[in-house]
Amino acid sequence: MTRHPWLRLVAGRLLAAIPTLWIVVTLSFLLVRLAPGSPFEDEQRLPPAVRANLDRAYGLDQPLPVQYARYLAGLVQGDLGPSLRQRDRRVVDLVREGLPVSLTLGGLALSLSLLLGVSGGLLCAVARGRAVDRWLGRAAVLAVALPPYVTAPLLVLVFAVGTGWLPVAGWEAGRPADLVLPVIALALPTAGGLMRLLRASALDVLDSPAILAARARGLSARRVLLVHVLPPALSPVIAYLGGAAAALLGGSLVVETVFGLPGMGRFLVEGALNRDYTLVLGKVVVYAVLVLLLNLAADLAALGVDPRLRERVYRGVPES
Amino acid sequence: MTRRVRVLQALLVLMVLVALVGPLLSPWTAAQLDWDAPAVGPTVWHAHLFGTDTLGRDVWVRTCEGLRVSLWIALAATGIGLLIGGFSGALAGTVGGGVDALVMRAVDVGYALPVVLLALLLSVVLGRGTGSLVVAASTVGWLSTARMVRAETRRLACAPYVLAATVMGVGRVRIFTRHVLPNLLGPVLVQATVSVPSLVVLESFLSFLGLGVQEPGASLGNLLHDGAREMERAPWLLIAPAALLVTVVGTLTALGEAWRDRIAHAD
Numbered sequence: 001m002t003r004h005p006w007l008r009l010v011a012g013r014l015l016a017a018i019p020t021l022w023i024v025v026t027l028s029f030l031l032v033r034l035a036p037g038s039p040f041e042d043e044q045r046l047p048p049a050v051r052a053n054l055d056r057a058y059g060l061d062q063p064l065p066v067q068y069a070r071y072l073a074g075l076v077q078g079d080l081g082p083s084l085r086q087r088d089r090r091v092v093d094l095v096r097e098g099l100p101v102s103l104t105l106g107g108l109a110l111s112l113s114l115l116l117g118v119s120g121g122l123l124c125a126v127a128r129g130r131a132v133d134r135w136l137g138r139a140a141v142l143a144v145a146l147p148p149y150v151t152a153p154l155l156v157l158v159f160a161v162g163t164g165w166l167p168v169a170g171w172e173a174g175r176p177a178d179l180v181l182p183v184i185a186l187a188l189p190t191a192g193g194l195m196r197l198l199r200a201s202a203l204d205v206l207d208s209p210a211i212l213a214a215r216a217r218g219l220s221a222r223r224v225l226l227v228h229v230l231p232p233a234l235s236p237v238i239a240y241l242g243g244a245a246a247a248l249l250g251g252s253l254v255v256e257t258v259f260g261l262p263g264m265g266r267f268l269v270e271g272a273l274n275r276d277y278t279l280v281l282g283k284v285v286v287y288a289v290l291v292l293l294l295n296l297a298a299d300l301a302a303l304g305v306d307p308r309l310r311e312r313v314y315r316g317v318p319e320s
Numbered sequence: 321m322t323r324r325v326r327v328l329q330a331l332l333v334l335m336v337l338v339a340l341v342g343p344l345l346s347p348w349t350a351a352q353l354d355w356d357a358p359a360v361g362p363t364v365w366h367a368h369l370f371g372t373d374t375l376g377r378d379v380w381v382r383t384c385e386g387l388r389v390s391l392w393i394a395l396a397a398t399g400i401g402l403l404i405g406g407f408s409g410a411l412a413g414t415v416g417g418g419v420d421a422l423v424m425r426a427v428d429v430g431y432a433l434p435v436v437l438l439a440l441l442l443s444v445v446l447g448r449g450t451g452s453l454v455v456a457a458s459t460v461g462w463l464s465t466a467r468m469v470r471a472e473t474r475r476l477a478c479a480p481y482v483l484a485a486t487v488m489g490v491g492r493v494r495i496f497t498r499h500v501l502p503n504l505l506g507p508v509l510v511q512a513t514v515s516v517p518s519l520v521v522l523e524s525f526l527s528f529l530g531l532g533v534q535e536p537g538a539s540l541g542n543l544l545h546d547g548a549r550e551m552e553r554a555p556w557l558l559i560a561p562a563a564l565l566v567t568v569v570g571t572l573t574a575l576g577e578a579w580r581d582r583i584a585h586a587d
Contacts, residue, residue: 019425020425020428021432023425023429024433027429031441031442031445032444034445141573141574142566142570144570145517145566145569147521147524147569149524149528149548150562153547154558154559154562157551157558247434250434250435251436253434253436253529254436254525257529268440269440269531272440272441272444280440280444284433284441287433287437288432292432
């Protein structure tokens with residue numbers, strides 16, 4: 001164990017995530033179930049006997065603690081129960097259908113925002129105070145202020161309705177054109193945030209004596225920038241990525257709605273409105289697991305990039 | 321104060337004015353239908369300078385109304401979030417032990433979900449509408465405030481003047497009210513300026529999804545939703561609220577940063 005302190009770190013973090021996850025599940029279960037209304041209420045008025053049968057079929061006639069215990073037992077085995085409103089669909093299958101779409105969308109958006117954010121931020125830092133820096137800075141503020149549900153319709157208006165270059169909405173598996181506008185709409189705010197963060201951290205590094213020394217040794221400007229400035233400047237960016245990924249997951253909910261993509265967000269809002277308890281719960285649990293894993297991945301990546309952090313963890317110095 | 325900050329502040333005042341007195345500049349009211357003019361573009365005819373929606377309601381008036389509602393929700397939620405977050409954060413920071421663990425665990429749980437989902441879950445319980453929107457938004461604001469205030473309280477607890485006061489036998493309550501609390505105000509105010517624009521965004525996010533402000537009420541979010549639905553036929557329905565949302569959020573964000581820098585330099 002001592003030879004792989006990061007292994008212990010991963011194990012520790014995963015173990016610590018379990019109680020958090022349990023609380024999320026329990027709280028969500030209670031919240032959803034304490035809500036007034038029933039999944040079968042707003043259909044045509046049901047005869048009481050039919051209603052009782054439906055409740056029995058889905059186990060809703062049991063006392064709440066029994067339902068809770070059953071849900072947890074199912075969850076441990078990877079079963080999220082049947083959807084209450086989508087006939088004959090299991091929540092796991094709905095998740096399995098939607099997750100690849102959402103992950104593709106989120107992954108591409110994250111890559112695009114990293115590309116734009118890192119290159120833009122570096123450019124700003126190098127051109128500090130010049131026109132490029134000022135204009136890119138303003139663009140970044142604008143991008144941060146533009147939530148995806150504003151950019152998405154505007155992009156559609158210009159590039160799909162106006163010019164007809166790209167599809168307005170829809171999803172045919174494997175057609176990349178369907179993803180262009182959603183990815184851009186989703187990536188812009190994150191890209192703006194990353195750019196400002198990287199600009200600030202790169203400026204800090206540029207002012208450090210290490211860079212002066214590197215320049216004094218006669219290293220080329222490009223080498224100084226890519227080898228000596230970029231890696232240390234990236235470490236706060238990577239620390240921010242966990243949160244950014246969570247924000248992208250949330251944003252994908254809206255982007256999927258606007259563009260009609262069959263992702264995780266599909267049925268979620270409807271499910272929340274028409275009391276599809278198991279669907280909402282199941283998707284919330286999956287999102288929570290994703291967020292916890294993404295945060296862990298970001299922390300590990302930060303360790304990978306920054307030897308100073310590694311040193312601290314290896315010596316067992318507590319964080320903060 | 322730089323010219324930039326002055327321009328931003330003027331812009332903010334203008335936005336607030338638009339939200340408050342904007343509707344008075346038009347002969348129409350937000351709920352009034354103009355039967356002669358459904359879905360017309362910007363025109364001087366019938367004084368619909370920004371056009372009307374599909375029901376014939378004036379876009380300018382509804383957008384001003386929406387801005388007012390959005391700002392009001394964001395402000396209310398920021399206030400509530402700061403109060404609860406500040407109290408629980410300070411409690412966790414000063415008392416420590418079990419209370420601290422409890423509060424921080426609650427914050428961790430909150431952070432384990434994307435903000436939107438947390439709000440979605442809350443609106444399931446509380447039903448759709450403005451009230452549950454405020455609760456959801458305050459919960460979100462509470463998380464970051466509690467974390468920040470706790471860290472700040474713990475940092476202040478080690479400050480030399482607090483240690484000196486302890487040595488002099490000053491009671492814990494008095495130390496808190498006289499030495500810690502005043503120092504918390506700065507960071508909390510900064511938090512508020514960061515929180516307002518992000519909650520404007522959250523509000524419009526939820527209303528956009530149909531979980532927030534309901535028809536016939538207007539907020540930037542549900543106006544955007546209508547606009548997105550009708551954008552091929554009536555793009556002005558989308559452009560007016562979008563422009564206003566971006567201006568407001570951009571101005572508030574930039575101002576928040578400027579004020580934060582000023583406070584940071586004052587320290």
